[in-house]
Amino acid sequence: MKKSFIQLVTLTTMLIAMVACKQDPTKPGLEYMPDMYRSPAIEAYVDYGEVRGRTDNNKKRLLTALTPPLHTIPFYGKMDSASLAVNLPYQRLANSAMSLSHGLFEGIERSSEINHYDASAADNNPIPSSAAVVAKGKELYTAMCQHCHGEQGDGQGPMVKSGAYNGVPNYKDADRASKSDGQWFYSIYYGKGMMGAHRSLLSKEEIWSVIHYLRTIAPRVEKVEATSPAAPAAPAPKM
Ligand code: HEC
Known part of the structure; x- marks a missing residue:
């Protein structure tokens, strides 16, 4: 029991020493599992065929979110x-x-x-x-x-x-x-x-x-043309 406790303390101290001691304050020092600190963020318009120097030819030519061609408009719905x-x-x-x-x-x-x-x-x-x-x-x-x-x-x-x-x-x-x-x-x-x-x-x-x-x-009612000359039609509004 005592032995394993001493072992644990030593190991923890070593780990802390490894992680904590760094000479350059602008660098993180030794990182245990760096992916947990910095996940590869998935972003639009990025070629995922090449991530951190690793090339994946299967993904290289896949379309990600591309910018729409010039002078096009987005279309939603069916082509009916x-x-x-x-x-x-x-x-x-x-x-x-x-x-x-x-x-x-x-x-x-x-x-x-x-x-x-x-x-x-x-x-x-x-x-x-x-x-x-x-x-x-x-x-x-x-x-x-x-x-x-x-x-x-x-x-x-x-x-x-x-x-x-x-x-x-x-x-x-x-x-x-x-x-x-x-x-x-x-x-x-x-x-x-x-x-x-x-x-x-x-x-x-x-x-x-x-x-x-x-x-x-208000159902549509077809216009009945005015026939009486006593009531001349008002000039049609422009809009
Ligand atoms: C701020 C008040 C106001 C609001 C809000 C408003 N209207 Fe109007 N609407 C008017 C007025 C005033 C006219 C008359 C315009 C004219 O003929 O000079 C008019 C005219 C119209 C006409 C034209 C009728 C014709 O003679 O051709 C339609 C159709 C209409 N409105 C539908 C709507 C609809 C649908 C909405 C809601 C999306 C709406 N209006 C919201 C005030 C309003």
């Missing part, structure tokens, strides 16, 4: 038309006045030849409607739109009722309900009049989902 349509950049541009009114600095139409808002009338909702999509749309609407537009979409949200804000339309008004899904997308994406742009707040997929929900409270 619905995923493609929501992942490709939005083709319609904001008109130049919106850089001032809505703080938009990218994707602005500089020439006035094309009216992208009018063109957006032809865009269809690329996401098929389903109970889940409508539920998601409702959730987003409640969180991000309802305070202005009102629970029923009548333009009487708490912001309006409090008197802090006005000019919010009722989606069911004839000139509002006659707008196509594509135009609604454009207005939500870039903003319209007193409404700000939502393109940095919602993904394209989310906007299309909200539109599916909006259609459940």
Whole structure:
């Protein structure tokens, strides 16, 4: 018992002496199992075919996380038309006045030849409607739109009722309900009049989902052309 105790003390002292005594204070001295102090950190963009001078030809040509090629965009989803349509950049541009009114600095139409808002009338909702999509749309609407537009979409949200804000339309008004899904997308994406742009707040997929929900409270009503000459049509708004 006594002998082994002396042995243990001697051994420990030797070990401490080995590890503790070093001449160069900037060096760690003898390290017992250095891998436990410094694990080989796995990092992106590193060739693991060559680690600490050891070459592993099996790993040498394996792809790790590579930087994406120039001018490409990340794509999530399946290669079906619905995923493609929501992942490709939005083709319609904001008109130049919106850089001032809505703080938009990218994707602005500089020439006035094309009216992208009018063109957006032809865009269809690329996401098929389903109970889940409508539920998601409702959730987003409640969180991000309802305070202005009102629970029923009548333009009487708490912001309006409090008197802090006005000019919010009722989606069911004839000139509002006659707008196509594509135009609604454009207005939500870039903003319209007193409404700000939502393109940095919602993904394209989310906007299309909200539109599916909006259609459940305000179905599209085709516009009936005014025939009475007593009521000339107001000039079409630019955005
Ligand atoms: C700060 C208040 C506010 C918020 C928040 C807001 N809107 Fe609006 N929205 C407005 C106003 C005001 C208009 C009317 C713009 C105009 O026609 O001049 C409008 C217009 C619209 C239109 C266009 C109707 C048309 O005639 O084409 C749609 C669609 C719409 N909003 C959807 C949404 C959705 C969806 C959200 C939430 C993601 C949202 N809005 C959030 C205030 C708001």
